[in-house]
Amino acid sequence: MSAVSELKLDGVTKRFGGIIAVSDVSIALPVGAVNGLIGPNGAGKSTLINLVSGFWRPDAGRITFGDRDLTRLEPSAIARLGISRTFQQAAPLTGLSVIENVMVGLHTRYRAGLGSVLLRSPTMRREARRNAEAARALLEQFGLTADADSEASDLPFGKLRFLEFARAAAMEPRVLLLDEPAAGLNRVETDRLAVLIRNLRNQGITVLLVDHDVPFVFGLCDRVVVMNFGSVIAAGKPDDVYGDPAVREAYLGGKEQEAAA
Amino acid sequence: MTGRRVEMAALVLVSVAVVAAPLFGSRLIVYYFTITALYASVVIALNLLLGLAGQVSFAQTTFMAIGGYGTALMTVRLGLDPWLSILLAMLLAALAAFVIGRPLLRLRGHYLSMATFALALGTYSFVTAAMALTNGGIGISGIPPLEIADISFAEPRMFYILSWIFCALVLAGYILLAESHIGRAWRALATGQDIAATLGIDVPGFKLMAFVLAAVVASVSGSLYVEFTSFVGPDLYDINIILSLFFMLFIGGRGSTIGPIIGAGIVVIVPQLMSGLERYQNLIFFIILLLLLLIRPAGLFGRMRESVPLAALLPGWLRVSREGRSA
Numbered sequence: 001m002s003a004v005s006e007l008k009l010d011g012v013t014k015r016f017g018g019i020i021a022v023s024d025v026s027i028a029l030p031v032g033a034v035n036g037l038i039g040p041n042g043a044g045k046s047t048l049i050n051l052v053s054g055f056w057r058p059d060a061g062r063i064t065f066g067d068r069d070l071t072r073l074e075p076s077a078i079a080r081l082g083i084s085r086t087f088q089q090a091a092p093l094t095g096l097s098v099i100e101n102v103m104v105g106l107h108t109r110y111r112a113g114l115g116s117v118l119l120r121s122p123t124m125r126r127e128a129r130r131n132a133e134a135a136r137a138l139l140e141q142f143g144l145t146a147d148a149d150s151e152a153s154d155l156p157f158g159k160l161r162f163l164e165f166a167r168a169a170a171m172e173p174r175v176l177l178l179d180e181p182a183a184g185l186n187r188v189e190t191d192r193l194a195v196l197i198r199n200l201r202n203q204g205i206t207v208l209l210v211d212h213d214v215p216f217v218f219g220l221c222d223r224v225v226v227m228n229f230g231s232v233i234a235a236g237k238p239d240d241v242y243g244d245p246a247v248r249e250a251y252l253g254g255k256e257q258e259a260a261a
Numbered sequence: 262m263t264g265r266r267v268e269m270a271a272l273v274l275v276s277v278a279v280v281a282a283p284l285f286g287s288r289l290i291v292y293y294f295t296i297t298a299l300y301a302s303v304v305i306a307l308n309l310l311l312g313l314a315g316q317v318s319f320a321q322t323t324f325m326a327i328g329g330y331g332t333a334l335m336t337v338r339l340g341l342d343p344w345l346s347i348l349l350a351m352l353l354a355a356l357a358a359f360v361i362g363r364p365l366l367r368l369r370g371h372y373l374s375m376a377t378f379a380l381a382l383g384t385y386s387f388v389t390a391a392m393a394l395t396n397g398g399i400g401i402s403g404i405p406p407l408e409i410a411d412i413s414f415a416e417p418r419m420f421y422i423l424s425w426i427f428c429a430l431v432l433a434g435y436i437l438l439a440e441s442h443i444g445r446a447w448r449a450l451a452t453g454q455d456i457a458a459t460l461g462i463d464v465p466g467f468k469l470m471a472f473v474l475a476a477v478v479a480s481v482s483g484s485l486y487v488e489f490t491s492f493v494g495p496d497l498y499d500i501n502i503i504l505s506l507f508f509m510l511f512i513g514g515r516g517s518t519i520g521p522i523i524g525a526g527i528v529v530i531v532p533q534l535m536s537g538l539e540r541y542q543n544l545i546f547f548i549i550l551l552l553l554l555l556i557r558p559a560g561l562f563g564r565m566r567e568s569v570p571l572a573a574l575l576p577g578w579l580r581v582s583r584e585g586r587s588a
Contacts, residue, residue: 053459054458055455074458074463075455075458075459076457076458076459076461076462076463076464079458079459079460079461080461084459084460085459087455087456091453091455091456093448093449093452093453093456093457094452094453095448095451095452096445096448096449096452100445100448103442103445104445104446104449104457104460104462105460106442107442107445107446107449107460107461107462108460108461110442112441112442114438114443114470114474117437117438117441117442117443118434118437118438120437124441128441128442131442167460168459171460171461
């Protein structure tokens, strides 16, 4: 990778009516690291992902990726710059088979236009073959080979999650935003997920991981950002953040009290 | 896979029927098969738009009217070559679809259907009312026939061949697109616009591509139709036709390959078989439609997944339940 691009948020604010969902957030995600983003419900974590991926526009502040300003871009344009995301609810493309889902993830690798598709040009056919192979390789990597031709919506929940990762990975993203990827997964699946995420990081992909599962986040992440009421209250190495009194007060403490109650 | 085999079998049967009709059939059969081919082409294009890309547009008759009136006006009033008129009308339809589609397709939900429905009704009103341009309800007749060298398409059997070649080309285009990454992008945005966008698909752009393609096919079909009958009038684009295109698609099966042709054939030909029934003709036809759609909501060649057992149509107390009575 020649140009190292860093995803940066600078004074980003988002209001919904009178509620400030994200308030003056400035963070930079180091390249090729797994960044955890945690916080209580309503802290603004998912809002942040929706802002970065272009579903919502910030009311103030700027989001940049390298020298590109993402603030006003459409979601599809942001995706084409190499920023991919998953959704909180595993979101298969229903009516498409498992392998087709992954092939849609490869969409940005297709160059053939309307004309070459209608004329079945040799380049178009070569490209289609190459991408079908790439899709099969991804299915293999994510343990979905046996399900290639099943209807995506027929998959059990755990596999659906992995299908979503396979689809996101198919884009060869430079930044991957994962919105509660471990939600609903069992222990074994969560461990497998952690391995996959580490593999992605080792390929130089920057990961932003939003999750509630505190041990999962702290065990996996190189860096953790903690949000509460729309603001960043701590950021740094997992150990430092874990010991931060403000964090214990706002989030971890709250959890413990909840658990005790 | 079995669904695919059934479609292939149907395709073979249709091909045989299409080849046999002009050889053994009457003039009337050739006539209705030609009409079927022309509507089937429009419905295949609608299938691309609705069955693949999930966009409910009623505007197909508007683009048919651009083709029909475009060809009529350019040939009769301006004396242009019919082939050239088809080409120019097609370009006009593409431009109109682009201009209309761009703002409409950015919206979600039912805006597109509502707006295009208004457009389709408006088209009918316009061609009825714009006497000076269109002759209103009288229409424009005496449209000169298509010719290539010595071949005149005024001869019904020649036009029959032309119409089915056109239909086959449209079907081939549909299949090629459906199986490509473009078709997958359409199906992806039809089921989840947000997901499609996060995968880098330019959602408004792909919708627009489908809309313009559907318009181009509708326009050429509209031109061919008036070339076939040498007449254009508002009735070709009235509410019956607007809705019939949807009946054709839904009977045949959205997202299926052969469905639109079968659907068009049923809607065009079945009422002719009941011509002895006179005033009950429409009633019986609509009962058949209703039953078909109730038994197979996905259409004859749609996905089985959505089909309903015939028994479900009966009221509960009439049903013989294998599992016995349950609360």
